[in-house]
Structure formats: C-alpha cells, structure tokens
C-alpha cells in the first residue's frame with residue numbers, strides 16, 4: 347500500500363491535467379459551435395495537427411515556448427494556466443483529504459472549474475457578437 351497510494355494520487359493528478367486540456371478545447375470550440383471530437387486538435391493559425399508534445403498539459407506549452415512549432419503563432423498563456431489550475435485543484439484535494447476521497451473531491455472541483463472556464467468563454471463570445479452587430 348505504501349507505494350500504491352502515491353501512484354493513485356499521481357494518476358488522479360494526471361487525469362485532472364488531461365481534463366484541463368479538454369476544457370481548453372471545449373472553451374475554444376463550444377462558443378464557435380464546433381464539434382468537440384472533429385477535427386483533431388490543430389493550430390488555429392496554420393492548421394498543423396497537434397502532436398503528442400503539443401498536447402502535453404502545461405509541459406507542451408513550456409517545451410514549445412508558448413508558440414506553434416510550425417508557424418510561431420502564440421498559443422496564449424490561458425491554456426497552460428487552465429491546465430495548471432486543474433492539476434493544482436486535484437493536488438490540493440488529495441493533500442487535504444487523502445487519495446480517497448480526495449481524488450473524488452478533486453474531480454468534482456476540476457469539473458466545476460471546467461464549467462466556469464467554458465461558461466466564461468461562451469459568454470465572452472456572445473459579447474463579441476453583440477459588439478460586431480451593426
């Protein structure tokens with residue numbers, strides 16, 4: 347058990363980071379009315395399909411220096427922040443409550459965080475629509 351518990355904790359944090367990555371995708375696509383599954387993640391600027399390195403939560407942003415590897419378009423600091431907060435919420439919950447039920451509480455926190463981010467993105471897009479209306 348001494349070794350298994352930290353591995354489960356790490357697994358929960360990894361899941362939280364991946365959920366954070368999905369939250370970014372949803373916050374980008376939901377306001378535009380695009381599908382969440384197709385096409386695969388790509389650069390908005392040059393259309394290059396993102397690979398494993400690009401998709402690593404937080405680390406991908408750091409490795410790429412915050413830019414697309416092909417065209418150099420800025421990725422935006424928002425993406426790694428959303429992922430880091432998701433991972434951080436999970437770490438907090440596990441430190442506070444232990445792996446169980448901390449992992450479960452962490453997933454709930456990450457879900458709430460994701461809802462806030464996507465909700466804010468959708469509202470932001472609506473504001474833009476109104477601003478562009480004649």
Ligand SMILES: [Zn+2]
Nearest residue numbers: 389392414417
């Ligand atoms: Zn690009």
